[in-house]
Amino acid sequence: MSDMHQHSVAYVRETMLPEAPPPAREQGIIKWMRENLFANVPNSILTIASIVVIYYILAASLPWLLNGIWNAESIRDCREILQGAAGGCFAVLTERWNQLLFGFQYPDDQYWRPLIAFLLLFVAIAPVMFFKYIPSQFLLFTALYPFLAYWLIWGGLILAPIVALVGFVVGYFVWGRLVQRSFATGFFGAVAAAVIVWWIGGLITAGMDPEQAMLVPVASRDMGGFMLNLILGTVCVSLSIPIGIALALGRQSSMPIIKWICVVFIEFIRGVPLITLLFVANVVLAYFFPPGTNFDLIIRVIIMITAFASAYIAEVIRGGLAALPTGQYEAADSLGLDYAQAMRLIILPQALKISIPGIVNVAVGLFKDTTLVSVISMFDLVGMIRGPILASTEWNGVYWELFGFAALLFFVVCYGISQYSQWLERELTTDHK
Incomplete structure (x- = not known):
């Protein structure tokens, strides 16, 4: 056992x-x-x-790519060096890089000005893009940057951007004093105060000698290359987001006049191709101003592109507002918040978070659509390639190299925007799985 x-x-x-x-x-x-x-x-x-x-x-x-020629004076020299072998003629990039980036009329000895403005752009947008990690005190430089960048790129008297800045500051203080009575009183009072300051400043600057300028003035018609695409893209995206928010809120307003103004604007702009608006900016707008009025073409184009993008962003944000449950609006009412406080503290932060993919999609498309200005004889990056460079006898026939370079620049910018939006979504997530 x-x-x-x-x-x-x-x-x-x-x-x-x-x-x-x-x-x-x-x-x-x-x-x-x-x-x-x-x-x-x-x-x-x-x-x-x-x-x-x-x-x-x-x-x-x-x-x-590997057999590409980087040192040559024309496409004929590239072909002689290659002797029939496969290889790109990248010498056009080394010979015409300045025209591709800055246009062919921007002064050669002033390239440092847009370069500094471009580098300062990252400093200015950092407090907005990385608000969790950068102190809010740096937002002061963000507010000053548009006026500094304008003076660096366009040059001229420094008094002009200072007057513009003073007008905004005076308008802001008037808004703060009058908005307690009503929104309309504060808004129109701020606009009136800013216009008065700008009118007085215009009279002062008109009597000054342009030769006293610290920086050489550069006319808008001399802007070109990828610099023009960056100017249009940055300015129009920055302006279209707040305008789009205002249009989205206006479309949901209970006041019939404001609601229908926003509805008509959004539906009309969304129903018209951007290229049509650019032709309007180039030709038609001149008929609405007094004879002899010289309204800057870049400003006209910025107005039209901003209006176009604002209409699309307004619909994206309206979708974000519609996605919020009714309980969020009821919670704001239960806390005793008025309309402005509820939108600023509860509704808009959540709606904008939901709308991030749509806003980024509009921003990326808008930046790429800045190349359409070449159809109205503005020599942006694509306009420079199709115009002065390919029209020259030295580089007539070089296509893949030039358009590949343009595609690379736009890809870097658009991919960077896309990656930042995905990072921002991860930063703002409140889901704990």
């Missing part, structure tokens, strides 16, 4: 075995490939087909 019991008891190990490495197929690159590239038969077929396509693309493009 004892022998039977002795043989029926299993052996129990008292010490642990040393850890063994996982199988090769369950770790490292092999595991990643199994899970992402060869998880099943359809995925494996798609992976193999993609590898074949990538191979043929690289086989055709790499020799053209």
Whole structure:
């Protein structure tokens, strides 16, 4: 009996075995490939087909890139150097980089001005984009940047941007004093005060000698290249977001006049192509001003592009407002908040968070649509390529290199905007899973 019991008891190990490495197929690159590239038969077929396509693309493009010519004075010199071999003529970029970036009329010795304005742009938008990590005191420079950037790029008397800044400051203080009576009183009082300051400042600057300017004046017609796309994109996106918010709120207003003004504006602008609005800015607007009035073309284009983008952003934000449950509005009412406080503290923060993908989509599309100004004879990046550069005898026939460079610049900017929006969504998330 004892022998039977002795043989029926299993052996129990008292010490642990040393850890063994996982199988090769369950770790490292092999595991990643199994899970992402060869998880099943359809995925494996798609992976193999993609590898074949990538191979043929690289086989055709790499020799053209690696054998590219960077030092030549014309396309004929590139062809003589290549001797029939595959290779890109990238010398056009080294020869005409200044025209591609700044246009062909911006003074060569003043390139440092838009470069400084571009670098300061990152300093100015940092407190807005990374508000959780940068103190709010830096927003003062953000408010000053538009006037500083205008003076750097356009030059002229520094008194002009100072007068513009003073007008906004006076309007802000008038708004703060009168808005307690009513919104309309504060708004129209602020506008009137700012206009008076600008009118007085215009009279003062008109009597000053332009030769006293610290920076050489540069006319808007001399702006061009990618610099013009950045100016239009940055200014129009910055203006269209607050205007779009106001239009979205106005469309939901209980006051019929304000509601229908916003509805008519949004539906009309959304029903008209942007290129039509640009032609209106270039030709038609001149008929609405007194004879001899010189209204800057860039300002006219900014007005039209901003109006176009504002209508689309207004609809995006209206969708965010509609997505909020009714309980949020009721919660604001239960706290005793008025309309302005409820929108600023409860409703708009949530609606804007929901609307981030749509707003970014409009912003990216708007920045790319700035190339349409080339159809009204404004020499932006695409206008420079299609006009002075390809029309020259030295580089007539160079297409892939120039348009590839333009595509690269726009991709870097648009991809950066997209990545920032995804980061911002992660920062603002309140879901804890």
